[in-house]
Amino acid sequence: MINLSKLLMLSILILFIGCGSKSSNITTATSNYPIQAIPAPTIYSDPYSTRAVPLKRIITKRANIRVEVDKIEEAKEALTTLLEKSGGHIINARLYEDRYNASAKVPSDKLIMTLDEIAKLGDKISQSISQNDVTNQFVDHEARLKNLILFRDKMQNLLSQTTKIEEILKIERELGRVQTQIDAIQGRLKYLKDAVVLSPIEINFEEKTIYGPLGYIANGIWWVTKKLFVIR
DSSP states (O other): OHHHHHHHHHHHHHHHHHHHHHHHHHHHHHHHSOOOOOOOOOOOOOGGGSSOOOOOOOEEEEEEEEEEESOHHHHHHHHHHHHHHTTOEEEEEEEOSSEEEEEEEEEGGGHHHHHHHHHTTSEEEEEEEEEEEOHHHHHHHHHHHHHHHHHHHHHHHHHHHOOOHHHHHHHHHHHHHHHHHHHHHHHHHHHHHHHHHEEEEEEEEEEOOOOOHHHHHHHHHHHHHHHHHOOO
16 A cells, blocks of 8 residues: 555656656747847838939020011111110121111020010011920030040149150140040030020011002002912
8 A cells, every 4th residue: 555655656756757847848949949030120212212313404495586677777776675684685787778687695594585575576477496405415525524534634644754755745645635625525515505595596677668559559469460370
């Protein structure tokens, strides 16, 4: 009976130790399980924020206008005053007995307004405005200019380190050639910049024809005769 009791107590003790061992293993397994770090929030960059900013187009404008006026001299003086007020000026002009031709330049942002004011000096016969996109020319010239200046600076640096007469003369010739190209491109860029700021206008004034009694009759006969052959 005693042996049975001892055996039972021993069995319970072994079972308890076994459960404790399993519990210890479970705890160890849990503690050794790799802990995953909490991922940092993903920052999504706007694909449009990194793209190249669209290049602003560089546009030049020019215009032509023909106006029939009562008196050439009065229209000529009014044109000069009008252009001065708009910030423009006449480049050259030719005055004839019954007509006046002038080449002028006005600020591009006042081109339309100036044309409207010129048209008010008489009866507008015709008007045209043309535009030219010079963006590619401008970009190409600036890129070439930048490369040429870098090349010139390197050649000047090389010249300062050279002592041989033959090499010095060779570098100086090359520097002269490069500087000529730089000057030409800078001149072209200045021309394009000026063309963007100021728009040319070709202005033509024609004095109105005043018919006498016979003139009106002759003009009417001509109109009737013309319509006999051409309706439109």
